[in-house]
Amino acid sequence: MRQFNKIAIIGVGLIGGSIGLAIKRNRVAGKVMGIFRRRSTLRRALRFKAIDKGTMDLKEGVKGADLIIIATPVSSIPALFRELIKHAKRGAIVTDVGSTKSWIVDRIEKTPGLSSIFFVGSHPMAGSEHSGVEFAKEDLFKGSPCIVTRTKKTNKRALSKVINFWKALGTKVEVMSPARHDRSVSIISHLPHIVAFSLAGAVPKKELLYAAEGFKDTTRVASSDPLLWSDIFLTNREELLRSARIFERYFKKLTSALSKDSRLRLVRLLKGAKAKRDSLTGQVSA
Amino acid sequence: MRQFNKIAIIGVGLIGGSIGLAIKRNRVAGKVMGIFRRRSTLRRALRFKAIDKGTMDLKEGVKGADLIIIATPVSSIPALFRELIKHAKRGAIVTDVGSTKSWIVDRIEKTPGLSSIFFVGSHPMAGSEHSGVEFAKEDLFKGSPCIVTRTKKTNKRALSKVINFWKALGTKVEVMSPARHDRSVSIISHLPHIVAFSLAGAVPKKELLYAAEGFKDTTRVASSDPLLWSDIFLTNREELLRSARIFERYFKKLTSALSKDSRLRLVRLLKGAKAKRDSLTGQVSA
Numbered sequence: 001m002r003q004f005n006k007i008a009i010i011g012v013g014l015i016g017g018s019i020g021l022a023i024k025r026n027r028v029a030g031k032v033m034g035i036f037r038r039r040s041t042l043r044r045a046l047r048f049k050a051i052d053k054g055t056m057d058l059k060e061g062v063k064g065a066d067l068i069i070i071a072t073p074v075s076s077i078p079a080l081f082r083e084l085i086k087h088a089k090r091g092a093i094v095t096d097v098g099s100t101k102s103w104i105v106d107r108i109e110k111t112p113g114l115s116s117i118f119f120v121g122s123h124p125m126a127g128s129e130h131s132g133v134e135f136a137k138e139d140l141f142k143g144s145p146c147i148v149t150r151t152k153k154t155n156k157r158a159l160s161k162v163i164n165f166w167k168a169l170g171t172k173v174e175v176m177s178p179a180r181h182d183r184s185v186s187i188i189s190h191l192p193h194i195v196a197f198s199l200a201g202a203v204p205k206k207e208l209l210y211a212a213e214g215f216k217d218t219t220r221v222a223s224s225d226p227l228l229w230s231d232i233f234l235t236n237r238e239e240l241l242r243s244a245r246i247f248e249r250y251f252k253k254l255t256s257a258l259s260k261d262s263r264l265r266l267v268r269l270l271k272g273a274k275a276k277r278d279s280l281t282g283q284v285s286a
Numbered sequence: 287m288r289q290f291n292k293i294a295i296i297g298v299g300l301i302g303g304s305i306g307l308a309i310k311r312n313r314v315a316g317k318v319m320g321i322f323r324r325r326s327t328l329r330r331a332l333r334f335k336a337i338d339k340g341t342m343d344l345k346e347g348v349k350g351a352d353l354i355i356i357a358t359p360v361s362s363i364p365a366l367f368r369e370l371i372k373h374a375k376r377g378a379i380v381t382d383v384g385s386t387k388s389w390i391v392d393r394i395e396k397t398p399g400l401s402s403i404f405f406v407g408s409h410p411m412a413g414s415e416h417s418g419v420e421f422a423k424e425d426l427f428k429g430s431p432c433i434v435t436r437t438k439k440t441n442k443r444a445l446s447k448v449i450n451f452w453k454a455l456g457t458k459v460e461v462m463s464p465a466r467h468d469r470s471v472s473i474i475s476h477l478p479h480i481v482a483f484s485l486a487g488a489v490p491k492k493e494l495l496y497a498a499e500g501f502k503d504t505t506r507v508a509s510s511d512p513l514l515w516s517d518i519f520l521t522n523r524e525e526l527l528r529s530a531r532i533f534e535r536y537f538k539k540l541t542s543a544l545s546k547d548s549r550l551r552l553v554r555l556l557k558g559a560k561a562k563r564d565s566l567t568g569q570v571s572a
């Protein structure tokens with residue numbers, strides 16, 4: 001069902017590309033325009049049919065767009081926003097897909113001259129350890145959570161349009177404040193990443209020979225892009241450090257039960273962890 | 287290629303059942319006998335064709351067997367061994383599939399009256415978070431590592447027969463001492479499990495709503511059996527505590543780079559971790 005005439009996507013990688021494919025699949029827009037920094041990426045996005053048209057000129061790209069989606073690394077989003085509002089049409093809605101929200105939303109809401117453009121922060125919680133439009137999938141978001149942020153400054157009409165957009169892509173939308181988002185994802189997403197990086201980093205190379213499925217699954221996301229994830233970790237620093245302490249406490253409980261040879265206590269802790277993990281089974285896989 | 291006339295498997299769950307299926311698939315034995323504690327499990331194993339015949343009588347089960355495989359939880363293995371040698375035929379070879387080795391092998395090699403029976407420790411490094419013969423797969427071991435242990439007391443002929451057995455099931459066999467095995471698996475297998483349990487345990491229930499693929503993969507093995515894994519952790523306690531400290535050091539390095547806002551240092555650590563994890567890609571999946 002068409003919701004917008006023209007949607008512009010800035011940055012057409014794994015996430016931006018999957019959005020493009022899903023928009024086209026679900027006929028959410030009349031036209032999908034991709035905006036690129038590099039010609040090679042533009043060509044690939046056209047080849048994978050993630051967009052209808054591509055440009056390397058931001059002004060041309062956002063011209064006349066009803067919805068503009070910034071799908072670039074977190075740290076680049078506020079600056080791109082400041083640039084694009086010079087060229088966006090009056091009443092255009094802008095959203096992003098950044099994995100942290102307070103850092104982005106705070107900066108964007110302080111941008112001067114925001115009266116004619118509406119910004120709503122988004123975080124579709126899907127992805128993979130891969131990067132690039134060649135890994136984009138039209139059903140990447142299907143059944144996965146998508147957090148949309150609301151602040152005192154959020155325009156209600158724009159908010160509802162952004163919610164409907166993500167619903168059309170098959171996500172389960174939740175609306176919350178940027179701060180609440182950052183606390184949630186710090187423990188359910190950023191923490192598993194920093195833990196997986198730690199596990200992969202801690203293992204001596206020669207032991208990798210004996211890696212079975214357990215190790216491979218637990219560290220899969222350690223193959224993610226280090227630059228992208230440094231950005232995410234640093235822009236959600238306080239919350240991630242808080243979540244790291246929560247994790248460390250549980251880990252300490254387990255190793256302390258172990259060092260005290262307390263089978264009873266160990267079993268109880270493992271059972272508590274298993275019950276939580278088991279409760280996810282049956283949920284739609286992202 | 288037939289290597290044994292009769293193979294007896296004690297404990298026919300995920301691992302024992304997959305061994306039975308693989309033996310039959312590869313025609314490694316004339317007959318596969320399963321030995322059970324519960325009639326319901328015996329019936330299920332027959333239904334899934336993991337064995338040719340089943341019994342709840344240990345004496346009857348191991349009678350005449352050329353190879354006996356103990357596929358029960360770690361803590362039960364030494365006692366089962368002491369029991370079965372009363373009934374096993376002269377010259378029979380016994381192996382196990384326990385995830386820790388020194389604890390098991392030390393106890394078994396001290397068993398009185400061991401002159402007519404040969405024991406060789408094994409650890410096929412495959413599995414899943416599931417338990418039970420209904421999850422058994424004939425190709426569970428294909429391409430995965432299998433560690434076979436050698437000590438001063440190991441009989442050479444028995445060792446080579448056990449090696450050939452695991453090779454026939456498609457594993458990549460490595461021979462090493464029980465102590466070396468325990469150090470390797472403490473960091474490449476037991477640590478990821480205790481970390482996954484910690485992650486799942488640390489997350490507040492209400493945040494599980496936002497779990498995406500990253501969290502699910504990283505914690506998949508936290509759905510494993512708490513009793514089985516308490517056994518494993520406790521019988522490899524010293525090495526696992528040592529590996530836990532190695533992990534904690536890396537984790538501290540990451541969180542300290544984060545709390546100091548040191549992007550350079552963070553990126554360098556993440557890159558090092560990613561390089562190790564990427565080196566596994568292309569390896570045959572277990």
